[in-house]
Amino acid sequence: MRSNFLFTSESVSEGHPDKVADQISDTVVDLFLGKDPYARIACETLTTTNLVVLAGEIRCKGVYENGEWADGALAEIEAAVRNTVKEIGYEQSGFHWETFAFHNNLHGQSAEIAMGVDEGANKDEGAGDQGIMFGYATDETPGLMPATLYYSHKILERLAADRHSGAAPFLEPDAKSQVTLEYENEVPVRATALVVSTQHKAGYCLQGDNANPALYEELRAYVSGVMHDVLPEGFISDKTAIYINPTGAFEIGGPDGDAGVTGRKIIVDTYGGAAPHGGGAFSGKDPTKVDRSAAYVARYMAKNVVAAGLARRCTIQLSYAIGIAEPLSLYVDLHGTGTVPEAKIEEVLPKLVRLTPKGIREHLKLNAPIYKRTAAYGHFGREPDADGFTWEKTDLVDALKSAVAA
CATH class of the missing domain: 3.30.300.10 (GMP Synthetase; Chain A, domain 3)
Structure with missing residues (x-):
């Protein structure tokens, strides 16, 4: 077991296209379990430019039984999905909670899978898959999680909180972070590299038609401040390599910039x-x-x-x-x-x-x-x-x- 090494983890924000898909899928899980605690749900989501597609297998009392949807169920699912996207904050021309096209391709659970999983008189409930x-x-962090991932999450949680509160109005929902820490005697002691790429309002960039170096420096100073707030004192030094929006521009993001899948x-x-x-x-x-x-x-x-x-x-x-x-x-x-x-x-x-x-x-x-x-x-x-x-x-x-x- 190595004692001294570098290790890196990344995180992505709630507005990352794959995370949008994950949150939509779990919105469906919660909607169904709220109506039937023994509902069966396997919901996959695809997101792309102005489009959300659901696919998968379900069974839920009062929602989908015997191959039929209950009255109002389809509209309720769509409303829940749109509300989730609204809560994330997407109101962009390429992906807007109110106007994206929505396709629901959920259907009944396989009878053969149900037969293996369902509890019976002489059979305990089986696992839903192999x-x-x-x-x-x-013990690296108080929550007993790897420090590199812990701080990657915390940076993006702070960005999201400031975006939602209005403290950082230049931010848009899509973002990624990456933290590289140096370990000595298996203990994280300093950051050697920090990366944040965050979607932003027009102009907060160094490249492209909307480039404005002064606004970019405002964004960079803000993100750097978050990094210093989140990481332990002394982890960041003048030797830490810090990259903030290293491509120079990140105005096109979320499902409009890249497809997302559960x-x-x-x-x-x-x-x-x-x-x-x-x-x-x-x-x-x-x-x-x-x-x-x-x-x-x-x-x-x-x-x-x-x-x-x-x-x-x-x-x-x-x-x-x-x-x-x-x-x-x-x-x-x-x-x-x-x-x-x-x-x-x-x-x-x-x-x-x-x-x-x-x-x-x-x-x-x-x-x-x-x-x-x-x-x-x-x-x-x-x-x-x-x-x-x-x-x-x-x-x-x-x-x-x-x-x-x-």
Whole structure:
């Protein structure tokens, strides 16, 4: 295990086209779960210039049953989608919440998939798909997340907050950030490179017909100030390479500048490359899909292991087969930082959390409309509250300590 190195993570804003797609897909998930906590949703979204397209498979009481839409359901879905885009802030000629073309191609869930997932008299509810899922935690930050991703998210959250409040009226919704930190003895100590590309109003650029160097310097000074506010004191020095809108102009952005698709930012959604990823996206899926629910519970378990002081870093892998309730495997890696053997933690965790799809959903209270908020600025490292992010709780700490000591 290396002690001294450089590491980089990136984040994208709520206005990035892929994140627009993720938020729309999770808007549909929340709309359906709000009406039927056992709804089945697999909603994919495509966004491009003045167009939003939904596709996928659904089942929801009072909305879509027996191949038929309930009265008013289609209009309600469209209104919810348009409202999400409005909340993000898109009122541009190339992508406007009120005028984009909308196509809804959602249809019924496959009967064969439903047969494998549904609970029966002699059968527990099965996993909605096969696959592997990972959870990770590290003591680098208070939220037990990798520092490079944590600060990448925080920079963009600040930009978005200032845009919405009017404190930075020259910003538009689309943005990306990237943070490179130098680690000494496995601890992040300084920033070697920081990158922010943010969409802006006309004129705040160095290139193109609207170029205005004075306005660009205003934008640059603002973003630099955010970087200094977000990163710990002393992390940024005159040796830090800082790139702000390095192409010189970013007026055309969002779905008008680049198509967006659900599930294309899975590393941004999770651990910024600091941990493995099973490959499955989260947004647009109800919690019977273990791509989502098992990744959440793996994070929950890994975070509790680190919070309990049993390791400084923890990676957990789960695997499932479609239609089968129990996981096929549970793997724990403490990366040489553990105070107890990995095998002991592997033995204890399934006794504290039932790792079937139903057990996960009930333990973490996932059958609720809690997902739209997860679709920007990361699914992990957020504060748990009454309305979600239950997988960020550290309520297993005492039980874990007692169990490994036994």
